[in-house]
Amino acid sequence: MNTRADLCRQARAIAAPVTIWAMHFVLVYALFSAACAPRMLMDFATLRIVVVVMTALAAVLALLPLVTGHGAEPDLARAARWSGIIATLAILFQALPVLLWQSCG
Amino acid sequence: MTDATYTGAAKGEPDKSFEEIWAQPRGWRALSSVSHRAVGKRFIITGFIFFLIAGFLALLVRTQLIVPENTFMSAETYNQVFTMHGTLMMFLFAIPILEGFAVYLIPMLVGARDMAFPRLGAFGFYCYVFGGVIVLSSFLFDAAPDGGWFMYVPLSTSEYTQGLSADFWLIGITFAEIASVTAAVEIIATILCSRAPGMTLTKMPIFCWYMLITALMIAIGFPPLIIGSILLEAERMLGLPFFDPLLGGDPLLWQHLFWLFGHPEVYIIFLPAAGMVATMLPTFVGKPLFGYGFAVAAVVTMGFLSFGLWAHHMFATGLPAISLSLFSAASTMVAVPTGIQIFCFIATLSLAKPRMAMPMLFILGFLFVFVIGGLTGVMLASVPFNWQAHDSHFVVAHLHYVLFGGMVFPLFGAFYYWVPHFTGRMMSETLGRWVFWLMFIGFNGTFFLMHITGLRGMPRRIATYPEGIGWDRLNLLSTLGSYMIAAAVLVFIWDFFRHQKKGPLAGHNPWGAATLEWLYPAVTPTHNFHAIPRITSREPMWDQPELTERHPRHLDGILRETHHNRRETVGCDPLTGEPIQVLRLPHPTWVPLITAAFVAVMFAALLAKTYWLVAVGGLGMMAGFTAWAWEPSDSGADYDVGMGLRLPVNIVDKRSHMHVAIVGTLLVSYALLASIIFGILFLWNIRPAFAETAGLPGLGFAVGAGSAGLVLAALGLMTNAQACRGNLGAAAGLGVVLAIVAVIAAALLGAALLTVDPWASALGAAEWVLAAFVGTHLFVVMYWSLINALRKAVGAVQPGQTLPDLNLATFTKGTGGMVVAAAVLFGVAAMGGAV
Numbered sequence: 056m057n058t059r060a061d062l063c064r065q066a067r068a069i070a071a072p073v074t075i076w077a078m079h080f081v082l083v084y085a086l087f088s089a090a091c092a093p094r095m096l097m098d099f100a101t102l103r104i105v106v107v108v109m110t111a112l113a114a115v116l117a118l119l120p121l122v123t124g125h126g127a128e129p130d131l132a133r134a135a136r137w138s139g140i141i142a143t144l145a146i147l148f149q150a151l152p153v154l155l156w157q158s159c160g
Numbered sequence: 161m162t163d164a165t166y167t168g169a170a171k172g173e174p175d176k177s178f179e180e181i182w183a184q185p186r187g188w189r190a191l192s193s194v195s196h197r198a199v200g201k202r203f204i205i206t207g208f209i210f211f212l213i214a215g216f217l218a219l220l221v222r223t224q225l226i227v228p229e230n231t232f233m234s235a236e237t238y239n240q241v242f243t244m245h246g247t248l249m250m251f252l253f254a255i256p257i258l259e260g261f262a263v264y265l266i267p268m269l270v271g272a273r274d275m276a277f278p279r280l281g282a283f284g285f286y287c288y289v290f291g292g293v294i295v296l297s298s299f300l301f302d303a304a305p306d307g308g309w310f311m312y313v314p315l316s317t318s319e320y321t322q323g324l325s326a327d328f329w330l331i332g333i334t335f336a337e338i339a340s341v342t343a344a345v346e347i348i349a350t351i352l353c354s355r356a357p358g359m360t361l362t363k364m365p366i367f368c369w370y371m372l373i374t375a376l377m378i379a380i381g382f383p384p385l386i387i388g389s390i391l392l393e394a395e396r397m398l399g400l401p402f403f404d405p406l407l408g409g410d411p412l413l414w415q416h417l418f419w420l421f422g423h424p425e426v427y428i429i430f431l432p433a434a435g436m437v438a439t440m441l442p443t444f445v446g447k448p449l450f451g452y453g454f455a456v457a458a459v460v461t462m463g464f465l466s467f468g469l470w471a472h473h474m475f476a477t478g479l480p481a482i483s484l485s486l487f488s489a490a491s492t493m494v495a496v497p498t499g500i501q502i503f504c505f506i507a508t509l510s511l512a513k514p515r516m517a518m519p520m521l522f523i524l525g526f527l528f529v530f531v532i533g534g535l536t537g538v539m540l541a542s543v544p545f546n547w548q549a550h551d552s553h554f555v556v557a558h559l560h561y562v563l564f565g566g567m568v569f570p571l572f573g574a575f576y577y578w579v580p581h582f583t584g585r586m587m588s589e590t591l592g593r594w595v596f597w598l599m600f601i602g603f604n605g606t607f608f609l610m611h612i613t614g615l616r617g618m619p620r621r622i623a624t625y626p627e628g629i630g631w632d633r634l635n636l637l638s639t640l641g642s643y644m645i646a647a648a649v650l651v652f653i654w655d656f657f658r659h660q661k662k663g664p665l666a667g668h669n670p671w672g673a674a675t676l677e678w679l680y681p682a683v684t685p686t687h688n689f690h691a692i693p694r695i696t697s698r699e700p701m702w703d704q705p706e707l708t709e710r711h712p713r714h715l716d717g718i719l720r721e722t723h724h725n726r727r728e729t730v731g732c733d734p735l736t737g738e739p740i741q742v743l744r745l746p747h748p749t750w751v752p753l754i755t756a757a758f759v760a761v762m763f764a765a766l767l768a769k770t771y772w773l774v775a776v777g778g779l780g781m782m783a784g785f786t787a788w789a790w791e792p793s794d795s796g797a798d799y800d801v802g803m804g805l806r807l808p809v810n811i812v813d814k815r816s817h818m819h820v821a822i823v824g825t826l827l828v829s830y831a832l833l834a835s836i837i838f839g840i841l842f843l844w845n846i847r848p849a850f851a852e853t854a855g856l857p858g859l860g861f862a863v864g865a866g867s868a869g870l871v872l873a874a875l876g877l878m879t880n881a882q883a884c885r886g887n888l889g890a891a892a893g894l895g896v897v898l899a900i901v902a903v904i905a906a907a908l909l910g911a912a913l914l915t916v917d918p919w920a921s922a923l924g925a926a927e928w929v930l931a932a933f934v935g936t937h938l939f940v941v942m943y944w945s946l947i948n949a950l951r952k953a954v955g956a957v958q959p960g961q962t963l964p965d966l967n968l969a970t971f972t973k974g975t976g977g978m979v980v981a982a983a984v985l986f987g988v989a990a991m992g993g994a995v
Contacts (some may be wrong), residue, residue, distance in 0.1 A: 062360065063735055066658070066735060070460070073464035074464075076468075083486060084486060088842075088845055092480075093846060093848055094845050101604075103900045127359070129453070130456065131361065131362055132453070132457040133451075133458040135457075136452040137457035137458070137461075138461055141461040142461060145461075145465055145490065145493040145496075149490050152485035152486055153482070155485070156481065159481065159482050160484075
């Protein structure tokens with residue numbers, strides 16, 4: 056029998072990675088805008104460091120459901136695992152430009 | 161309070177049987193129907209009519225392009241025709257018709273007797289119809305919009321588009337969008353809060369996952385366009401300079417706001433259709449959907465990732481290259497969950513040999529066409545290729561492969577699949593095959609060739625072209641293909657009317673489907689479940705023989721027949737699906753139609769610039785909503801619902817459907833707020849020189865407003881706490897104080913901006929929009945708290961009937977947060993020199 060708490064944890068495990076992806080995406084976009092729009096609020100080197108650190112943190116957090124997503128409902132556990140995998144890939148991929156570019160371009 | 165003391169029964173229909181209580185009103189009274197079956201069918205029929213109109217416009221477009229140097233239409237008419245084609249297809253056909261299917265099917269799929277908010281559904285439908293009529297009526301005034309379905313500025317500003325054509329688009333579409341947003345809120349609440357006993361999240365039909373994510377996407381994705389439309393209309397009507405570069409505005413702000421809506425919109429259209437495929441496919445394979453967990457992961461991640469793609473429509477606008485890389489990466493990554501989902505379908509197909517009935521043919525057509533559209537999407541996600549193909553017919557081909565393949569093919573499959581529900585008969589397999597093959601060949605003939613036309617350099621949206629540059633034959637064939645699609649649709653319509661008399665009777669569960677909408681024999685009655693059964697399987701019609709071995713009227717279940725002569729269903733815990741309440745539902749009422757009519761008056765008068773009539777419409781709308789809310793509360797009773805369960809009516813709890821809807825509404829509100837703040841930050845960052853010219857907000861007033869926001873949130877909680885303790889007098893008094901604080905907060909926000917001239921700079925105008933938006937929410941808090949207080953004062957509320965206070969407390973918390981956010985922004989602006 057599923058307990059409500061168990062289901063709640065599994066539902067959160069599905070939503071968490073993509074929420075982290077969304078936060079990472081917004082922050083990366085905001086940082087790119089800060090560095091590359093006319094105001095130039097930060098330089099490119101700083102941008103790169105901040106994005107790399109943020110990306111490492113986000114990737115680790117997004118992968119957590121691989122550990123925490125198990126529970127009474129195997130389908131939800133699978134959904135949580137794959138949500139984590141897809142979100143992590145997306146986080147890493149969308150941060151790649153800071154490594155490939157030397158400037159805003 | 162117990163059953164015996166329940167006081168809300170006066171709203172019921174005494175001496176009527178279960179069937180009579182759920183019967184549809186007849187004749188002109190049918191317009192007062194709020195049942196999901198009536199509203200869903202109306203959405204579907206109206207959406208199909210818009211499809212036919214928009215399809216006819218497409219034929220005009222193709223006829224114009226059939227030969228070079230064609231003079232069939234003038235360039236001006238051509239602009240109107242392709243603009244209206246896109247507008248009708250995207251806003252008035254695709255989303256509404258899918259919502260119609262959702263509204264019709266979801267209650268039956270989850271074991272409910274109706275949607276959680278039937279009046280809201282009816283209100284949304286009438287807003288959709290009236291909005292659609294406003295948009296279409298532009299043809300009568302020779303003022304049809306002609307700026308493309310995306311209404312780019314500066315072309316659509318009053319300087320370059322004089323007259324009312326852009327106003328018809330902005331006002332009509334914004335009005336029609338109300339339907340999408342209201343449908344989103346009620347879909348979220350219905351799926352989460354009114355499932356049958358035992359239907360946990362993983363026993364939920366997969367279609368409900370698709371619709372849940374789609375509804376959440378609508379709640380977040382539509383607000384940017386609503387804000388963009390308001391800004392553009394304000395620029396056209398009031399001269400506020402949001403997009404005027406000479407005053408610190410930026411045309412790209414419109415593109416950002418439009419595509420923040422526009423790209424998720426593609427998935428908002430695709431996901432429900434894919435959900436239909438995921439529902440139909442197992443029926444014809446005879447096996448459950450392969451990889452339910454994979455599909456859930458795919459649909460959830462697609463829902464999120466699709467919001468990170470908007471700027472791939474703006475690759476040619478001069479954004480920094482690193483930003484292009486970000487959006488290119490996100491655009492590529494969305495292919496991963498999409499691919500997972502497609503592989504789930506293919507793997508399901510591999511489980512057994514499918515029956516090649518009509519819906520199955522359309523599913524295969526969907527797979528073939530949509531995958532090609534997806535692949536060209538990956539090509540277009542690549543910046544260099546995108547630059548090459550930008551604004552060419554290649555893009556037209558790609559978007560039709562995705563939208564026609566991803567939505568129209570599944571939709572026609574769905575028509576064939578669910579038509580017995582509506583008519584009790586089966587459509588012709590022979591004619592159906594004609595429909596499919598004409599459509600399939602015609603579609604690929606039209607649009608596959610368009611890839612080549614585009615790669616040969618033919619731009620979109622040109623009224624004609626010179627001969628002899630390699631486009632002639634391709635365009636001729638594309639046009640002939642479009643005529644084949646039209647022929648397919650005509651055969652379908654003919655068969656639809658023909659089969660209602662001559663089609664074979666469908667009988668019970670004609671496809672042998674697994675889901676609950678086939679519980680009753682076709683034509684299905686106007687009610688859903690005489691008793692709501694316990695669900696123990698994701699494929700209940702296959703795995704639960706007790707559901708099929710006797711007439712559904714005699715099934716075991718809870719809430720058998722009616723109590724208190726009322727329409728009602730079971731409300732559940734959002735996660736476990738276990739019953740927690742009896743959910744009282746409204747009977748037929750004219751209030752949604754009358755309220756929507758007043759909203760229509762308001763919008764139409766705005767278009768006509770007849771401002772006294774705008775006020776009349778607004779007051780009528782307020783009166784309508786007040787009548788809606790002013791009725792005896794249903795909370796406070798509880799009774800035996802059978803099978804050993806005793807449930808409260810309309811429980812006062814955060815898991816209540818009404819509270820979930822309030823949270824959903826706040827989600828929409830915060831997406832609107834985020835869109836405005838995005839606009840402010842964008843203008844501040846992109847146009848720094850002009851930011852300096854915007855006046856500075858008053859720091860003291862901003863701090864005062866922020867403090868008032870915090871007090872507001874606290875007062876909402878205190879009012880609810882007093883009401884829960886049964887101190888209704890104290891709660892009423894606090895409600896009045898809450899209203900006063902809401903007015904004070906609005907006044908302080910306005911005062912903070914007295915030094916900011918909205919006509920002097922785009923940034924200043926955007927700050928005023930933020931204040932007006934938060935002010936609107938404060939007005940709602942004021943009005944709502946006064947209504948609650950008045951109801952307590954006149955004895956319309958009994959102890960225990962505190963659901964409105966709980967809902968208001970949550971809404972007030974949300975509004976308080978908005979006030980604080982605006983105040984912080986104004987405060988930083990005041991201290992920082994210019995935001």
